[in-house]
Amino acid sequence: MRQLLWWLIGGSRGGKNRLRIVRALQRRPMNTNQLSNELELNYKTVQHHLEVLEENDVVTTRGDNYGKMYFLTDALTENLDILEEIAEQADIDIDDA
Template sequence: MRQLLWWLIGGTQGGKNRLRIVRSLNRRPMNTNQLSNELDLNYKTVQHHLEMLEENDVLTTTGDEYGKMYFLTDRMESNLDLLDEIAEQASIDND
């Protein structure tokens, strides 16, 4: 999981936005539109990051189309301390 999070969060330009998405979803589940509004990001940008996070077992969903809600996977929830460690080591601002 450490290598995966370094790649998704610490090693790419989009890492800061993915970190913000994971932290927002840790507070409460949301759909793409809600995340876009909350984070003040373009809908398509959020959609791209959500797809990457879902493909890599960081997020899971329920529902479909525009009502699809995103949640952290159990695997991600059990590694939130690792996420914070990587964000700190990569010097990504905390939101």
């Protein structure tokens, strides 16, 4: 999981937005539109990052189409300490994320 999170969060241009999405989903499950509004990001940008996170078992979904809700996976929830460590080491400002 550590290598995966480094690649997804610490080692890519989209890492900060992915971290922001994960942080938002820690607070509560949301759909793409809710995340887009909450994070003030373009809908397509959020959709792209959610697809990447889902493909890599960081988020999971329930429902379909516009009602599809995103949740953190158990795998990520069990490794939130690693996520914190990577965010700090990658110098991603968590308060801004």
